[in-house]
Amino acid sequence: MVSLTIDGKPIKTKKGSTILEAALDNGIEIPHLCYHKGLSVAGACRLCLVKIKGRPGMVASCLTEVAEGMEVIAFDEEIDETRRLIVELILSEHKHDCLVCEKNGQCELQDLAYRLGIDRVRFSVEKPNEELDNSSEVILRDPNRCILCGRCVRSCAEIAVQDVLKFANRGSEMFIIAGLNQLLAETDCVFCGACVQACPTGSLTEKLARFQGRSWEFRKVRTTCPYCGVGCQIELNIKDDRIVKVYGVEEGPENKGHLCVKGRFGFDFVHHEDRLTTPLIKRNGEFEEASWDEALDLVATKFSQLKQKYGSDALAGLSSAKCTNEENYLFQKFVRVCFGTNNVDHCARLCHSSTVAGLSRAFGSGAMTNSIREFEKADVILITGSNTTENHPVIGSLLKHVARYKGVKLIVVDPREIELTGYATIWLRQRSGTDVAWINGLMNVIVNEALYDEEFIKSRTENFEEFKKVILKYTPDRVEKITGIPKRKLIEAARMYARAKKASIVFAMGITQHITGTDNVLSLANLAMLCGNVGKEGTGVNPLRGQNNVQGACDLGALPDVYPGYQKVSDPKIREKFERAWRAKLSPKEGLTVVEMMNAASEGRIKVFT
Amino acid sequence: MRLYRSHVLVGMDTFTLLAGARKVKEHLIRQIEKRGLSDEIKVLETGSLGITNRGVVLLIYPEGCYYVNVKPEDVPEIVEEHLLKGRTVQRLLFKGELERKAVALPESPLDVRRQSRVVLQNCGVIDPENIDEYIGRGGYEALERALFQMKPQEVIEQVKRSGLVGRGGAGFPTGLKWEISAKVASEEKYIICNADEGEPGTFKDRVIMEGDPHRVIEGMLLAGYAVGANKGFIYIRGEYALSIQRMEKAIKQAYEYNLLGSNILETNFSFDLEMRKGAGAYVCGEETALIESLEGKRGEPRNKPPYPGTCGLWGKPTVVNNVETLANIPSIIVKGADWFRSLGTKETPGTKLYTILGHVVNQGVIEVETGITLRKIIFDYGGGMKNGREFKAALVGGAAGCFLGKDMLDVKMDYTTLKSYKAVLGSGAVLVMDTSTCIVDMLRCILDFFKRESCGKCVPCRMGTDRLYRLIVDISSGKGTKDHPKLMLELAQMMNKASFCPLGQSVLLPLSSAFKYFEDEVMEHILDKRCPAGVCKMGEK
Incomplete structure (x- = not known):
């Protein structure tokens, strides 16, 4: 910790932080526009200038590290004058029209002008109004409100790692271009909206939210993004019970404010007119609107009749990995108690059940062994079976970020040339379906070159000798024949993975949805354990899951063979415990999986699906 | 090694090449061959001979005489008269073209022999491509x-x-x-x-x-x-x-x-x-x-x-x-x-290259020991003011430099001394202006330059240079008000304190020095809508 004073106020802050960070953390609002947490520092707006006792002139506090005993002057007459003149200049660059600006009320420039009391601008605005870039379906670019702080440029390069927005020209002619000065829709933009989130003014805004509400009218609700398994934290801006726009929550532990196009802009389905708003009952071949009481009575009666007629096991229920923990718990309880069967399952069966099977056997749990942000701490990341930038874009951006800015080396094993191969140090291109072979090949090299973690193997694993016997058969030559991966590259990848202090493995359904899916996962787990890459920060075996509550749906027991907490339904002691708690007789028989339910339904054994 | 009776050095720099130095050299070689002198006279290429804006320049050794403004058609005469008969061609000889005889100078005011050449010791002597x-x-x-x-x-x-x-x-x-x-x-x-x-x-x-x-x-x-x-x-x-x-x-x-x-x-x-x-x-x-x-x-x-x-x-x-x-x-x-x-001053020893240009007789680059005064640069090496006009100011150090008036003529042009006068030596450019120059117009040019060259990264420089230029254009077109100089200085001072890099920081120097020395002239533009030097076109923008 470092001690310093800002305007006489004693402050303690961690070593290496800047004066501005220290001030903001301690509630001292030094004015700034180009600084944005999570982005690199530009030092361009010059508003955060401060004086340091004993040093001549002023320094940009965003660029100056704190030092022990430093005495900072953040506010005095001269500094205020300087800041005022700078804001005056910014205001004179464009016609800043707050009347119809979407950012009105949460615009950093507006706030600053007000705070510094800029009641006149002595310079005339000379720049003509430019046309808006309306080409994107979701992002509106208004060059007339741009203050050239570069936050969008940096967020595009550093968070999204897309490099679409850049500065063009210089001096007073400088402006921001998309692509090669194209319309946004014509560029490589993925419309993640990182730039929108970073923009301090109304230059980049959500197109769909235009004229839909003012900033002070919104009710804000924090929730989890309903899409993939990254678990991005979002903040809904709601007016009159309608979602108007979505922000990424900067404190979100996984996404830190970043979202993908779906999470940020893909909420129109919520209010879509095709959605049901009341129950429908089919009468005489036509759906008719009904009340909830009517519908529930009807369903309850039919369920009871069919249960009596065909028995409990003719009923089945499918839960969802997109539902909350509470909903999943209630649903499986409903099927088990009311239907009297264990025929309950959910969508995870179809994507990552091989992951759960494999990782449960290897580690006892089917979850990621490490958290997402630990990718920043890794030295090497092996990615296979995951087109991350397409399917988990926020993690995809993070992987690109760590490869470009943190010196993390990526090994991508994928038959296709995906975006991440462009960021990879090594790209292995296996024949589809030969995953066990190349993973064994890597381990063969690691064992032969004695690059494995002996201590870890001794203390944490079993049957190493037996494992070795199998592995030794997978020589690089043989693996090259099976997989098509040149042995030179295989050896190179094995060395890179094994020699890394911290190596992480990332995978998704590209390797799980094979006949050998579970073996693929087990092999990856073996690879990690062989090099001691388990139980440490920045390492592990990390499946990227498809939906936002896969973990919860499984944990809460929406599975045919286990109660909440993975407790076996076949165990009489456990069953008795649940019977006591739920005050009902429970079926001792394991239920059907999704696929089995479908087959059973087509054979007429399942009569009720919910 | 072959010994030659005479060496003809053809100065090949950007100026002389534009003036046709290559063609002159070809003619020289041809004429020398024609006269059968190839074994006696060697034609060599070299760098700048230290004389600027005088067309193609030749230096002939052992006499050490400079010919300037040499055209291909002059070559036969030089070969015939000088190289064959040993008679200098008076009409092409570089004499310094002095108009004010007050300063006594040898034949070549930029004569390298009068300079202390360390950095330029080979310049104009050797073939730079060998x-x-x-x-x-x-x-x-x-x-x-x-x-x-x-x-x-x-x-x-x-x-x-x-x-x-x-x-x-x-x-x-x-x-x-x-x-x-x-x-x-x-x-x-x-x-x-x-x-x-x-x-x-x-x-x-x-x-x-x-x-x-x-x-x-x-x-x-x-x-x-x-x-x-x-x-x-x-x-x-x-x-x-x-x-x-x-x-x-x-x-x-x-x-x-x-x-x-x-x-x-x-x-x-x-x-x-x-x-x-x-x-x-x-x-x-x-x-x-x-x-x-x-x-x-x-x-x-x-x-x-x-x-x-x-x-x-x-x-x-x-x-x-x-x-x-x-x-x-x-x-x-x-x-x-x-x-x-042992060279130059105690504080900044050695030599310094100065680029002399503007309203002086001799423009070019000289290398002299540090500590030389502005007066010596202008009136000695520079050959004095052109067309006999009076010295008004010198801009020392380039666009990011400082206007120096008459009272600074005897100040030593080195880093330390100038710093004590809140001026800079910068790159060593000495732009000399006579009374035909309008300071407002000079400032307009300088601020236009800064406006074009600001990278745009930081607000003070990006917007400040743009605003300063617009304000000086106001003054030079008769639209200036009494507030203009005040606002300009306020801007430039802010830029000096707040700009990211020296580009924006240094605008203050030419501006404030111009306002200091030539306040009356600036105010005349504003109050009387009149340009004393007759340069600014009032009423136009």
């Missing part, structure tokens, strides 16, 4: 001495003791700069020669590179040896076609002689050198913007600290030195620090 001629004049002797007789630290010590300060403008002690980089442990270090000479009115580095390119290479090699760098870059102004061509050739020759490359002179020292062309941005003369540009990025300055000495090109310790600074090094190594200290 490495042997450089070596013949003691070239690469310093490198040899350093590699075989000195430890890197000793090289640094010698440069430190010499008191050499950077000649690019900021005047930072060169030896200290080297020492900082030398002390950083790093496998990769870089030497960058800043040859992006962009200061308006400055072309001293061009004269060096066109006239003696190997001196620059040797300077870089010595810097590399001293700090432990094995790679150098010359970041050269893209418009300097001839400099680029000659530097390229020199690099190639040095590689052929194993003076560049691996295991130089069979020692363990290796050094590679590449040249990169700038794309015409003034700000890229600032060392960190230059480094950004070298890395392939937008030419925008970086925050300092860290300084390039510890974290420069690709994050490695990097020494960035100006061409003139590097060209000083070989002589310091060979002749020693004491010799260097």
